[in-house]
């Protein structure tokens with residue numbers, strides 16, 4: 056079952072059908088339209104659309120002047136005589152006007168304006184073409200590339216336990232509560248589908264991910280809410296969108312997102328594929344607030360994008376599909392595989408690498424504490440959404456019945472808020488929740504129940520054991536990943 060491929064195919068198809076929408080448009084109209092000329096009379100001459108204006112960039116507060124007639128090349132005039140030019144601006148002029156074929160004025164605010172330029176000849180026949188003017192905030196940074204990075208798996212040298220391996224069989228430490236059934240043995244696989252990571256694709260994705268131009272007012276980038284140093288999560292309980300509004304849920308860590316085998320994204324799995332997911336924050340009225348149509352005008356009008364698209368996809372065309380593919384490639388390149396835990400697994404003898412507490416915590420996690428029955432594989436991803444008993448009465452239904460997916464637990468110790476509503480502030484609280492805090496929700500996952508009546512489990516972990524599980528979670532921190540230059544912002548102020 057790979058819904059991601061289906062969705063990808065749909066996206067590609069949609070883009071292929073809608074390709075014309077990405078480019079400035081021309082509509083020729085004729086004064087005689089609707090009337091059929093008599094066969095003996097020559098066809099009436101009308102202005103003919105010549106060179107189409109490319110989308111233009113302007114800056115808020117800075118005078119703008121642009122010759123939309125392209126020195127007379129925008130239309131040709133078979134009838135002869137002077138052409139008159141007029142223009143309409145949608146959704147509004149944003150401080151611009153048309154004078155002598157020039158769009159001039161000082162843009163008032165960050166906004167994309169569609170200019171429809173009409174040429175009228177001496178007989179009143181008209182013809183039109185449209186293009187966009189994106190007004191950007193003043194002083195935006197530009198990307199600087201000094202190093203070519205490797206994002207593809209082949210060049211990463213992923214450890215063996217990242218290509219095939221079920222979790223090590225659990226060995227309960229002495230004195231631990233009776234072992235629960237063993238974790239499912241699922242090999243580490245991923246949700247890449249047909250969109251393999253390429254260096255040029257991920258590079259484009261990286262620029263997009265860090266570019267504040269992705270938001271309506273040029274203030275918020277993906278990276279504003281997904282911060283590398285925190286495993287690409289946010290420190291705040293709820294994140295601020297482009298106008299300062301707060302998101303309804305806590306931002307999710309993105310490390311190892313690609314290894315979530317069900318391939319659905321968001322806490323409630325509402326995005327069917329990563330390629331679907333990455334376009335949603337851009338259009339979200341609270342997060343980035345820009346339509347995809349306006350967004351493509353902004354990218355086309357930004358000098359460095361056409362080259363990045365050409366490098367990634369072979370031509371400079373900017374389409375929804377390509378934006379989705381590139382962003383998804385960058386997110387999938389965020390494999391975390393160089394933590395202390397990875398060294399321990401690769402050594403074949405974890406106890407020789409981990410401290411006593413970390414090793415005891417590892418054994419609890421994959422054994423009696425039952426954590427690895429849901430947080431599966433060496434990528435520590437969720438197997439499927441679950442209700443984990445946060446509330447007795449469901450507040451947020453999530454994927455239904457209060458079920459949520461968890462992001463990978465990689466780098467979880469760097470985060471400062473936990474769960475979909477960011478309610479916990481320490482990992483000890485999280486482990487304490489599983490130990491003694493589960494609420495008797497009717498939809499509580501069967502794996503978190505115990506006894507003949509299916510009561511919420513009480514793990515019976517001692518304070519020392521709770522701390523051991525926390526120590527283990529700290530071994531999932533991967534400083535190489537959270538400091539890697541290739542994930543950092545390429546923009547220089």
Ligand code: HEC
Nearest residue numbers: 277280294295296302304305306307320321322333336342
């Ligand atoms: C204003 C803050 C904000 C911005 C900007 C933002 N995100 Fe998010 N992101 C969130 C929140 C909050 C969630 C969880 C939302 C939910 O589940 O309802 C999330 C979830 C995600 C997920 C799902 C992870 C998973 O494992 O299911 C991905 C992937 C993601 N964001 C990528 C991006 C990308 C790419 C961008 C830029 C195009 C972006 N985000 C912009 C806040 C933000």
Ligand code: HEC
Nearest residue numbers: 424425426429441443459460461473474475485489500502
């Ligand atoms: C029945 C499945 C299940 C089991 C067993 C389970 N978890 Fe979870 N875990 C979840 C779900 C579901 C979430 C997300 C819940 C939410 O946000 O509402 C989660 C979230 C978390 C988070 C927060 C992740 C984040 O980014 O906010 C941590 C940490 C965590 N679990 C650790 C553990 C530990 C440690 C154990 C064992 C003591 C454990 N889990 C057992 C299902 C489970």
